[in-house]
Amino acid sequence: MKLTDPTQTLAALIRCPSVTPEEGGALTTLAAMLSELGFANDRVTFSDTGTPDVENLYSRLGSSGPHLMFAGHTDVVPVGDNSAWTQGPFGADIVDGEMYGRGAVDMKGGIACFVSALARVIERKGVPEGSVSLLITGDEEGPSINGTEKLLAYAKAKGEHWDAAVVGEPTNPDKMGDMIKIGRRGSLSGTLTIEGVQGHVAYPHLADNPLRGMVRLVDALLDPPLDAGNERFPPTNLEVTSIDTSNTATNVIPARSTARFNIRFNDIWTAETLADALRARLEQAARESGLRNGRAAVRYSVDFDSRSSPSFLTRDDALIETLSEAVHATTGQTPALSTTGGTSDARFIKDYCPVVEFGLVGKTMHMVDERVALSDLESLTRVYETFIEGWFERQAASVEAS
Template structure:
């Protein structure tokens, strides 16, 4: 296998069935590639109560600064209905200029391109004058408990320090070069429970339908809008994702209703300030009786998730400019700087160093027949190679 060819490096990774939390040989394969380039590998397994053990990899080339981290994951989501795939999801078949396979886009493709970019840079001008590390987890598609967060702490305890980080998640919506992620919205989930009184639908005066109170409270969560956004982020948004009573009968008023919701929020809020705002809204709305004339205030409780994701934005000029210039040089496109989308492991990395995200086009991620254009693999490899050269040069001279 030639490490300078991203098609070959990606095919080797796809052929490892690393469905989370199984390592599937992917980290072993990647370790061998990195060792060939001169990296020192640290393979570590983390455990936690109620979660599967997860293998992780931390590899470093060089001993001096400046120090750039590339972060990602080799675990992939399940293939779903394997019979619906037109190609074996772990065979890395190439059809009409596209490589098929689970993880081709999310995100073994990004890892393969970074490895090949490094191999090309080393062959052309030697290793960077500094250090490059790869922080690779097998738990990004899972609960994210035994992965990046613990691996960062593990590496830090051994004396590691980073000046900047690049996460290779697929960031481009339509074509390579569309978008660089310079931050992420936060995420907070919650469960709202409304208590009622069970009874017969023919005798509503003897019961108290919790759905009436739930509709009032759910409206208060969503209206008015949380904010209008700012120059860095779109408006925060709350979505009610389910309302359930556990009641299979049409002639019984249920005793309880439960609603689940999630908020993707910008840096106007913290998880704590957002929770306080929502508690205030519920308290004010509980006494409204538009749907419950003559009733006492709605009896309710609310619980928020104990692992919210914070919002963040990166302002490291050298990092952002080096990546933007590399994209422009390789593709001719000026990337938009975005904070849209879901969460990623960048939410953990931002506590240690500035971080940006850039990878492949994400159109087929998690889909049947996930695939990547070979031209995009070559394009991303070129971008990463130019970025590596530009970032190290700018940091040393800056």
């Protein structure tokens, strides 16, 4: 295999059926590539109650600073209906200039491009003056319990320290060079339960329909908007994802109704202040519901998921500028600096060092016929190559200046 060719490195990774939480040979294949480049590999498996065991990989080249980390995941989502794929989901087939396969863009493609970029740097200029590490999990598409969060703590306990990190998630909406993620919104999930009294729909005075209260309390969660956003983040958004009574009868008033919701919030809030604000809304709405015909306040409870994700913003100008310059030099695009989208493992990495995200175009991620243009693979490899050189040069200049 020619490691400087991202088409070859990606094909090797796609052909490993690493549907989360299965390793599927992907970490073994990646570790072999990195060993060829001189990396020392550390394979570690983490476990937790009620979750599958997950294999992870931490690889490092070099023993001194400055230290650049690349982070990502080799696990992929299930293929869905296999017969709906026009090419095999683990075949890495190339059709009309595109490589097909689960993980092509999310995110085996990003990993392959970084490996090939580093191989090119080493081939042309030798190993960078400092260290490069890859922190790769098999648990990003799963519950994210036995992956990056634990691997970071494990590596730190062994004495690892990082100066900056890049996560290779697919960040570009339409074309290469569109967007760098310099932060992420937080995520908080909750469950709202309304207690009623079951009864016959023909005798409503003998029952208490919890859906009347649910309508009012859900409306209070949604309106008015929680904020208008700011110069760094879009407005906080709450979405109700389900309302359920477990009632299949049309002539029975249900005893209970449950709603589940998720909020993607900006840095105006913490999970704690946001939960407090929502509790206050619910308490007022429970007392003031106009749908209950003189009945007492709505009886409800609300529970928030303890595994919330905080919002964060990276303010390392040198890291952001170096990557932005590499993107512009390679693609001609000036990338937008964004905090949009869902959560990623950057939420764990930001506690250890400054982190940004840049990868492929994400249009086909998680879809049937996930695929990537070979031209995009080459473009991302050149971005990473330029960035690696530029980051280490900038670090060296900073040391000289001091």
